[in-house]
Amino acid sequence: MSFSSPLFLFLFLPITLALYFVVRGRAKVFVALAASMLFYLWSNPVYFIPIAGLIVLNYFLGKRLETQRGKGNRARNLLIVSVLVNIALLIFFKLFASLGADLLTQLGKPDDTWLAAFPLGLSYITFQVISYLTDVHSEKCPSEKNFFSFALYILIFPRIIAGPITAYRDIRDQLAHPRPTVTDAAAGIRRFILGLAKKILIADQIARIVDPVFRMTVPNLDPASAWLAILAFSLQLFFDFSGYTDMAIGLGQAMGFKFAENFNFPYLAKSLSDFWRRWHMSLVSWFREYVFFRLEFTRRKSRFLRQQTNILIVFILTGLWHGFSFTFLIWGALHGLVLGLEMTKFGKWMKKTWPPLQHFYTLFIVVIGWVFFRSPNVTYAFTYLKAMFVPSFSKPLLADISPIATPSWMALAIGVVLCFPLNSLISGKLVVRLQTMRPGSITGFTVAKEALCILIFIVSIFFVVSSTYQAFIYMQF
């Protein structure tokens, strides 16, 4: 069940929210948990059992880690074992999802290949569990004593598909007693609608340009087509994932939970390190806290390119987190190497250079990275890069791309515009000007904004009902 499916929008969500707001106090936890279990069972019935096992296991591990505090090596070893068990499970399911189908066929069970799927949200769940166990061990938070609150932390449906990865210590109080206010609910639903529009009206429309290109067996493209398709994918990925994130955070807010933010206008970054402070922030800060600084500390005595090596390790892991393939490995390594380069004199020089050049350089690296990220395999990616940079004079411009429908062109144009912080610009400067010019007009402005939001919702719904379903890109990771 996706957030943009009619079933979710017209049945699951309204009933869940209505029940959630009717009941009081701790009962909200149970409604949210029951809805989340239903959501999981609906999306991924087979894998609910291993996920339930994982919740029980980590609930007890958390409590155990708390009692072992201060016992030196024993506590440390327990933490290491717990983290390794969770990572092993994640690796097992990632491998099983990619190789399981072949394996089952070879074992003479071709009817069972549907089993080789990936448990919904497991990559995100594993990282949250690791942060929880580590924080309990290092006394940053107590363990969760209430099993239902813990289960809700893992399963809560607004965040199960693809994060944002939110530390237990940050929403601990909310898990014990969710207290959504009417203002929160309104703001949350507004954000959900805008996220839905980002996904349905922009990302899914741009996907119609991108998908046919990446379905080709060999990307024999002219440079203009190749560039257009990968730039379109850059926008699609951003609107798909940030649209999802807005929906997740919005739903969370409506229910009284404050999830971590994930995006801050990433394509306006002036360096690659700046980009990673603006793109998938919840994943990056997880890697920063639980991997990078630990590496930095353990390897602190090594003098040879210590930070560069650590960054490279972290980004190779980030790549592999997306999936065990060479394309993600190269994508991660590319980012790791360039980030390492930015820690040298090159980075200092870049900082002082002409700003448009900084933006151009950053986008260039990011877009080259997306070629690997999107390509089905490495050979494909390199052929694609060749198509981007080796001109073919025999073909007319954009010869290799299928005709683009008007909604897709519009989505591209609106997408580019929305990469800039328009909202803060409008509600900042415009509101101030309106207020000084005509104090009464501000009510009109607010009404207009709400009306626009409703209009956007209606248009999105129209597209939801009339078009085919597109899953969120980050759901597969």
Added chain:
Amino acid sequence: MTTMEKLTGIVRRVFDDETIVLTPLTTANDVTGWDSLSHINLIVAIETELKIEFTQKEALGFRNVGELADFIDKKLRT
């Protein structure tokens, strides 16, 4: 030389600024360039200079220079 004076010397060298003056209430925010990345370099410098060892929890747990100095004093005494 007191621990605070020694610490001031190390901090000045690591952050390359001879004008830095440390007080017990100084925090990382008060010193330009003292972020979580350069903090590890500072820890390494303190460890080599004063011949003490930090655990990870200790190294990342100080709220201000005073706590760091107290901790170093305690380590040096044992």
